[in-house]
Amino acid sequence: MIRFENVGMRYGNGPEVLRDVNFSLEPGSFHFLTGPSGAGKTSLLRLMYLSARPSRGLINLFGRDIATTPRQDLPALRRRIGVVFQEFRLLDHLSALDNVALPLRIAGVPESQIRTHVAELLSWVGLADYVQSRPATLSGGQQQRIAIARALISRPKLLLADEPTGNVDNAIAMRLLYLFEELNRMGTTVVIATHNEGLISRFDYPVLRLEDGELNMIGYGSTL
């Protein structure tokens, strides 16, 4: 699914924020990515969802070497990845329904199918009554759930979530994690970046830890 070999990354002429990152994720796996703030979690996720290019090393995604993949083929790869951004990146001028529907519209799914699927998913994340609400009128937790619904709507092969439980209480955080688990059971590879080690310890999934730009496998959540 994903393989990183000796990957390094720097912004402009600055120092390397990621150094010699090596790991591979099997299809259908579930991983936590943790580490202190500023360790490079978001940068690593950006490389995984093709929002940035590495300064060195090799990234293989869905069996394709990203360095040699033509630029026009990248959108199709991105459509197989669902991303929950730390800052949500919801479109303020669109309703909750239209925000969640975006990946389907981009993928060219017929409009007749979109409304049913989106309403169903919004109901699943507990926002059935907010279908026509604009993000600005919703709480941080509600916005986060819209962002998660948007990442899930196109049934991605790979789900990347950057601090998805940062704005919700523990009960909702657990509920969201169960949602990701369920998605994982259906075959989606999941990577959750969080610094909430208490939450990680409740699940028995492998944990990758980033510290000073270096990545290490440190064991399983329940053993931490």
Added chain:
Amino acid sequence: MHMVRTFLFGRRYDVPLDQDSGSKVLPWIIALMVYLASLSLTATMTVSGLIGQWNADVAGTLTVQVPPAHNEGRERSIETDPRLKRIIAILQAQPAIQSATPLPQDQMDALMAPWLGTGDFSRELPMPWLIDVEIDRTQPLDLDNLGMQLDSTVPGVTIEDHQVWLKDLIVFARSIEVIALLILFLVTLAGVTVVVFSTRAGFDIHRNVVEALHMMGATDAYIAGQFQTHAFGVGLRGGLIGLGMALVTLLVATYFAAQINSTLMPSFSPSWLLYLCLAFMPLASAVITMYAARATVMRNLNALP
């Protein structure tokens, strides 16, 4: 508006470009550009029409002037002047000359009316006879030789080839035409520049939305489509306003031109072809705006990974 756009272009409006302050000003800037472009086009086509008209009027014609006889008075007439008959006979003997017709006195009076008025006194002046000659330009005609032949028959006879003075006039008119075309080109270039900078500003304002779409797997064409659809609407709106302004100006100009009763001024009456070309201005403006926006966005998107 949203539904119309969806109906027309089959695509929703994910980037909120119509909320920008620039979107409210841009149609008016484009309107001004279309207005100036329409006036330049009008000038170009009017001058071009005038040149064509002048060419059609004098192409294949000459005027022969026969000076008045010393004893000529009120009783002079085409029929009784033997000199005229001799000149016409020489002219008609030339293979390249199709006809040679003396200008009747009433037409002579009409020609002189702007200077002398409509009274009968013009007949008392020693006016030359004018002979209107139609020639076939495909056949050779030695004007110098013909001139000498006529002068030896009636001293003082001159031949006026209109092509000579028309040539200078056409050079002048063509230069006006080129200047008008240059203005049209510069106005279009200025319009494209304004659209490019406005699109760049819109791209920067909505960079977050663009990047979100990009990360969700939107192709460059999909994102550019958002901008170009919006730009098409802006260009069309601006084009229609500019066309309206140009039509009002043309109608006013046509009205005032019709009030000028002078044979010295060329007539100004816009042709149907001009109106047809002007009718396409809003569409041309919309298409140019659309492609300028698309090219700008595609170039900016290329900088994204």
